[in-house]
Amino acid sequence: MGTPLVIVESPAKARTIEKYLGGDFKVEASVGHIRDLPGRASEIPARYKKEKWARLGVDVDADFKPLYVVPADKKPQVKKLKELLKNADELYLATDEDREGESISWHLYEVLKPKVPVRRLVFHEITREAIQRALQQPRDIDQDLVRAQEARRIVDRLYGYEVSPLLWKKIRPKLSAGRVQSVAVRLIVERERERMAFQPATWWDASGRFAGPQGALDADLDRVGGQRIARGRDFGQDGRLKRKGVRVLDQQTAEALAAGLVGQPARVISVEKKPTTDKPAPPFTTSTLQQEANRKLNWTARRTMSVAQHLYETGWITYMRTDSTTLSQEAIRAARDLIREQYGPEYLPSKPRIYKGKVKNAQEAHEAIRPAGSRFRTIAEAARELGADERRLYELIWKRTVASQMENARGFSTAVRIEVGEGELASVFEARGKTIAFPGYRRAYVEGADDPDEALADQERILPPLKEGDVLSTEAVTPREHTTKPPARLTEASLVKELERRGIGRPSTYASIIDTILRREYVFKKGSALVPTFTAFAVVRLLEEYLGWLVDYDFTARMEDRLDEIAIGQADALSYLRAFYQGAEGLHVRLEEAAERIDPREVCTVTLGQDDDGNPIVVRIGRYGPYLERGEDRADVPDDIPPDELTVERAVELLSRKKDGPIELGVDPESGRMVYLMHGRFGPYVQLGEADGDGRPKRASLLRGMTPQDLDLDLALKLLSLPRSLGTDPDTGEEVIAANGRYGPYVKRGRTSRTIPAHLNVLEITLDEARTLLATAKARRGPEPLKDLGEDPSTGRAIKLMSGRYGPYVTDGETNASLPKDMDPLSIELDRAIELIRVREQAPKRPRRTTRRTTAKKTATKKTASKKTTAKKTTAKKTTAKKTATKKTTAKKTATKKTTSK
Numbered sequence: 001m002g003t004p005l006v007i008v009e010s011p012a013k014a015r016t017i018e019k020y021l022g023g024d025f026k027v028e029a030s031v032g033h034i035r036d037l038p039g040r041a042s043e044i045p046a047r048y049k050k051e052k053w054a055r056l057g058v059d060v061d062a063d064f065k066p067l068y069v070v071p072a073d074k075k076p077q078v079k080k081l082k083e084l085l086k087n088a089d090e091l092y093l094a095t096d097e098d099r100e101g102e103s104i105s106w107h108l109y110e111v112l113k114p115k116v117p118v119r120r121l122v123f124h125e126i127t128r129e130a131i132q133r134a135l136q137q138p139r140d141i142d143q144d145l146v147r148a149q150e151a152r153r154i155v156d157r158l159y160g161y162e163v164s165p166l167l168w169k170k171i172r173p174k175l176s177a178g179r180v181q182s183v184a185v186r187l188i189v190e191r192e193r194e195r196m197a198f199q200p201a202t203w204w205d206a207s208g209r210f211a212g213p214q215g216a217l218d219a220d221l222d223r224v225g226g227q228r229i230a231r232g233r234d235f236g237q238d239g240r241l242k243r244k245g246v247r248v249l250d251q252q253t254a255e256a257l258a259a260g261l262v263g264q265p266a267r268v269i270s271v272e273k274k275p276t277t278d279k280p281a282p283p284f285t286t287s288t289l290q291q292e293a294n295r296k297l298n299w300t301a302r303r304t305m306s307v308a309q310h311l312y313e314t315g316w317i318t319y320m321r322t323d324s325t326t327l328s329q330e331a332i333r334a335a336r337d338l339i340r341e342q343y344g345p346e347y348l349p350s351k352p353r354i355y356k357g358k359v360k361n362a363q364e365a366h367e368a369i370r371p372a373g374s375r376f377r378t379i380a381e382a383a384r385e386l387g388a389d390e391r392r393l394y395e396l397i398w399k400r401t402v403a404s405q406m407e408n409a410r411g412f413s414t415a416v417r418i419e420v421g422e423g424e425l426a427s428v429f430e431a432r433g434k435t436i437a438f439p440g441y442r443r444a445y446v447e448g449a450d451d452p453d454e455a456l457a458d459q460e461r462i463l464p465p466l467k468e469g470d471v472l473s474t475e476a477v478t479p480r481e482h483t484t485k486p487p488a489r490l491t492e493a494s495l496v497k498e499l500e501r502r503g504i505g506r507p508s509t510y511a512s513i514i515d516t517i518l519r520r521e522y523v524f525k526k527g528s529a530l531v532p533t534f535t536a537f538a539v540v541r542l543l544e545e546y547l548g549w550l551v552d553y554d555f556t557a558r559m560e561d562r563l564d565e566i567a568i569g570q571a572d573a574l575s576y577l578r579a580f581y582q583g584a585e586g587l588h589v590r591l592e593e594a595a596e597r598i599d600p601r602e603v604c605t606v607t608l609g610q611d612d613d614g615n616p617i618v619v620r621i622g623r624y625g626p627y628l629e630r631g632e633d634r635a636d637v638p639d640d641i642p643p644d645e646l647t648v649e650r651a652v653e654l655l656s657r658k659k660d661g662p663i664e665l666g667v668d669p670e671s672g673r674m675v676y677l678m679h680g681r682f683g684p685y686v687q688l689g690e691a692d693g694d695g696r697p698k699r700a701s702l703l704r705g706m707t708p709q710d711l712d713l714d715l716a717l718k719l720l721s722l723p724r725s726l727g728t729d730p731d732t733g734e735e736v737i738a739a740n741g742r743y744g745p746y747v748k749r750g751r752t753s754r755t756i757p758a759h760l761n762v763l764e765i766t767l768d769e770a771r772t773l774l775a776t777a778k779a780r781r782g783p784e785p786l787k788d789l790g791e792d793p794s795t796g797r798a799i800k801l802m803s804g805r806y807g808p809y810v811t812d813g814e815t816n817a818s819l820p821k822d823m824d825p826l827s828i829e830l831d832r833a834i835e836l837i838r839v840r841e842q843a844p845k846r847p848r849r850t851t852r853r854t855t856a857k858k859t860a861t862k863k864t865a866s867k868k869t870t871a872k873k874t875t876a877k878k879t880t881a882k883k884t885a886t887k888k889t890t891a892k893k894t895a896t897k898k899t900t901s902k
Contacts, residue, residue: 002089006121007081007108009095011829012313013126017094020128028084030095031077031832035070035107037157039820043069056161058154060588064577066154070111073820073836078111085112093141094121094134097366098321098508099152099567102145109141125318125372148567151577155179155559158581162591163543163550170600171538172623176520179556180505181513182543185522186551187498189532189540191490195644198486199239203230204254208429209476210266210418215464216475219418219429224249224257226426232484239484254479257425261477266420268470269428276434278409280441282325282355283368283401286507287500289320292400292447294493297392298528301492301511302803306786306825307393308369315372316386317397321508322366325355327404330374331367335405338376343443347406355404370401387788403445411436414463420474433463486644489529503557515803524640531642534606534619534626542603546594550587609648617651630655638683654679662687666713668720673697675716677708684708686716703762704744718763723748726767729774736770738762749774790830792837799833801825815841 006027008014018027037057038044048054048067059065070078085091091114093105105120119138123130156179163177206221221229227247236242284292286305293304308320318331327335332352339348355368371377371394382394414433421427436442490498496510505513514530517523522536543551565571581587604621608628611617617630619637626637628651635658637646662676665686673689678699688698700719702711723739726747734750745762746755747770754773756762785800786808792799797812808825809818810833817833817840819825 002087002116004090004092005084005088006092006094009101009104010313011831012310016126016313016315017131020126020131025092026084026088028081029077029829030081030104030108031074031828033104033107034074034078034081034111035068037066037153038069039071043071045069056157058157060158060581063574064154064581066150068107068110071820073839081108081112085114085116089116091116091118092121092135092138093118094123096321097122097124097319099145099149100321100508102142103149103153106141106143106146124322124366126313126315127373129374130372144569145567147573148563151566151573152563154577155563155580158587159550162587163547166591166595166598167539167542169595170542170598171535171604171621174520175535175539176516177539177543177550178513178516179550179559180499180509181516182539182551183504183553183556184495184499184513185517185532185536186540186544187495188490188517188523188530189536191487192532192537192643194237195486195489198237198644200486201235201239201241201484203232203235203482204249204251204479205229205231205482206254206258206477206479208261208266208418208420208474208478210420210429210472211475212464212466212470212472214466217416217431217463217466219416219431221257221427222417222430223428224253224426225424232482235484237487251479251481254481257421257427258477258479260425261421261427261474264420264474266418266429266472266474268416268466268468268472269419270415270417271466271468272415274413276411276413278411278440278442280353280403280406280408280445281400281447283327283370283404284397285323285325285368286321287323287496287510289369289397290496290507290510291493292396293393294491294496294528296396301496301514302786302825303389304393305508305511306801307389310787311386311390311394311397312372316377316382316390316394318367318370318372320369322369323507324366325368327355327370327401328367331370331401332405334371334374334376335402338402339406343406346438347440347443349405349407353405368401369397371398376401399445403441406441406444407438409436409440409442410438411460416463416466418472431463433461435462436460489526489531491528491530495530502553503560504553505556505560519807526642534621534637534643537606537643538604538621542598545603546598547590549585549590606643608646608651611648611652617648617655619646628655634658636680640683663708665711665716668717675713675720677711677716679708686711686719688720701740703740722762726765726770729767729771731771736767736774738765738770747773786825787828789828789833792830792834799830799837801828801833810836812837 003026004024006014006017006021006025007030008017008027009030009032011029011031014027014029018025021027038054041049041055044054044057044067051059053059053061054067057067059067091112093108095101095104095108109118118141120141121131121134121138123134159179160177163182164175167175167177208219208221210217210219223229224247228245230241230243230246230248234241234243234246241248281288289308290301290304293299294301297304299307305320308317311317312320336348336352376398379391379395379398382391382398386394412435414435416431416433418429418431419426420429488494492514495514496507499505499510500507517536518525521533522539523530523532525531540551549555562571562576566573566576579586583589601620606619606621608617608619611630615630617628619626620629625639628635628637630651633655635654637654641650657679662678665675665677667673668675668688671688676687678685678687683701685699685701690697698720700716700722702708702719719740723737726736726738728734729736729749732749736747736749738745738747738756740746740762744755746753747765749770752774754776756765756773760769760773785802787801789799789801789810791797792812795812797814799810799812801808801810802816803825804816807818809816810828811817815837817836819828819836
């Protein structure tokens with residue numbers, strides 16, 4: 001008899017399950033997907049390389065047959081699984097219970113080709129009870145879910161691999177398109193367009209301070225002369241009044257009211273008191289968890305999912321990829337018991353709350369995200385046993401789950417209307433109060449809000465006791481000016497909310513989508529807001545005007561519906577793929593038509609307006625970034641300027657500055673060269689002299705907080721003196737320098753560097769101050785790790801999962817190793833990270849380039865000539881020193897190349 005083999009995705013999940021199963025089972029991880037469509041040309045098997053469809057990885061003429069390959073980095077793990085399977089009498093595939101997990105199980109079955117009974121285990125939490133139940137109720141692999149996931153993967157591949165090359169040709173290289181990604185970018189661009197078109201409107205109102213026997217209260221002006229005054233909601237995006245019957249107060253009228261009403265008697269004309277009931281929010285789904293963590297913890301969707309993955313795999317919460325708000329009976333009992341014991345019976349409803357969400361696929365209608373088990377581990381336990389991030393997210397999930405089963409919050413809302421003045425000054429003020437009679441679920445949890453005004457309105461506001469007919473005195477009336485605000489930019493939370501509202505994509509993919517659009521530089525962050533770049537404007541315009549159906553919100557949502565229908569066996573995957581790609585209105589035909597019609601110059605142009613002389617000003621999106629154009633005048637657009645802030649006035653300023661050329665600050669007394677203030681794509685800088693045959697002149701960026709107006713010749717020369725030597729450290733004998741770098745000013749001694757704090761100046765710091773800084777512990781710099789994986793037992797170094805410019809990677813502080821493209825970064829564990837770092841350490845180092853590359857054509861010619869010379873003249877005798885040196889260099893390069901090949 002062999003030992004049953006259980007395969008899961010991640011090592012952490014494997015360790016947790018093995019702890020519950022004991023020695024009766026062998027538990028091993030697949031470490032994510034073990035095979036996928038080829039990610040690069042080198043992964044395509046030789047026998048398929050000449051096939052036209054090989055680039056896609058899908059044979060579109062043979063019923064969309066996918067070409068699956070096992071990546072090189074996964075082959076050792078596949079080999080290990082096959083060896084373990086030889087000694088097993090049963091195989092349990094215990095991957096996650098969603099489409100992705102079902103697909104991983106199917107791929108394992110196809111690659112391992114087991115000759116023993118195979119059973120599929122599914123559970124939504126990793127607890128002893130859940131695993132035992134799954135063992136008692138195994139099932140077969142769900143082929144409908146597998147086909148749905150495969151269809152989704154093929155659609156995404158065809159979309160990305162067919163549309164992206166069009167963007168490379170018409171806009172610039174290295175861009176990408178995606179089924180959900182492109183729609184997300186369109187949402188962000190549309191919001192920025194609204195902000196660019198927005199015209200502010202100004203209106204006035206007033207606040208009054210009224211006093212009575214029972215106390216004072218503040219109220220807002222509501223009506224003047226029987227007519228309601230206009231507020232922000234009454235104006236349109238064009239700045240015009242969109243409602244009839246309202247009066248727009250100007251400054252003169254508001255100030256006249258204020259002066260005329262102070263000291264006048266006021267009378268309460270109505271008091272309306274209504275009971276209010278506040279219901280708790282439902283338990284978390286994937287989407288609402290991402291939104292709330294962004295609001296309350298200021299986390300990215302990626303960070304939230306990474307922490308949630310760890311909590312799930314270590315048995316603290318239920319499965320974190322779910323669209324369902326349903327709680328199991330076990331969870332409801334646990335929550336109700338906890339509420340009764342911890343908060344008291346008055347906080348427990350007579351009946352459990354049942355939540356129903358809009359789950360489209362019944363087979364994927366898992367439980368909501370909640371604390372795992374039949375007894376919720378306490379927040380105090382979490383504080384003792386979990387890391388800081390895991391504790392904070394568990395506390396959020398715990399509170400939301402418990403609150404969802406608690407009594408409603410009850411209270412009263414009160415509206416008091418106060419009349420003051422006569423004739424033209426007759427005015428009505430209104431004060432609104434809110435009292436909470438019974439906090440209910442609020443004892444445990446209050447949901448966050450995207451709108452600060454909404455959060456403010458939700459707070460308790462107590463008014464003094466008043467009744468109709470009460471006479472008050474008008475103590476003060478203060479006129480107030482208001483300006484309408486443009487629509488707020490989308491944040492990660494509001495983008496996730498908008499995508500889910502429209503039924504676009506799946507919440508489990510939102511984190512990777514946001515990562516992609518940031519990495520591809522379609523979007524950058526300004527605070528928490530997502531700001532589109534001008535490149536995003538060009539991409540969205542091309543797709544809207546020539547391939548509009550691909551970024552149509554309803555069409556994209558319907559795609560999700562069709563894929564859901566495939567998952568429950570109500571639609572045929574092959575028929576859908578044929579219609580999507582090969583139909584009369586399919587992707588292939590439309591792309592061919594669009595490629596002929598697209599005018600690159602047109603789609604890469606954003607019109608800003610006209611200057612005072614009527615000259616049109618536009619932004620052009622070029623291969624090296626956006627630039628302004630007005631006739632023959634051109635100027636770079638600074639990288640950090642949001643599109644809605646690039647007004648005609650700002651554009652004229654940038655163009656004029658460029659046209660006027662550099663500003664002369666004076667002559668450097670040492671070199672005799674002129675010092676200039678110049679402006680470039682990355683902001684203002686100073687330059688010593690002009691470019692000549694000696695190469696690029698010396699330049700220096702302004703320090704953070706400096707403006708061009710701060711500069712004079714003396715300050716400019718100090719900037720140009722950087723990096724400057726502070727002297728020699730007597731303890732080490734090494735030179736200490738002060739410099740200004742990409743991340744700000746710093747001091748350096750050998751390989752040791754420290755950031756210069758704000759209270760010290762890089763231009764004035766002394767050797768002693770620098771030595772003190774260098775002696776302090778190094779502060780963490782750069783982005784927060786996505787995940788702390790633990791310590792490498794052989795080196796003691798901390799291993800971290802990071803998000804970099806070119807994608808996620810793992811690092812031990814010395815060596816960085818990229819993750820395979822098919823790997824879910826959230827699933828990586830310590831063992832796998834160490835393995836990737838070791839492989840990277842042992843990889844042959846690339847020879848460092850010693851000469852600057854000029855053009856691709858010259859480089860290619862030079863390499864070809866070198867190969868021919870090497871082949872023909874390896875033993876030829878040279879007659880000049882120059883030829884001898886060339887031969888030695890060529891021989892050395894050839895030897896290096898051969899060694900690398902071996």
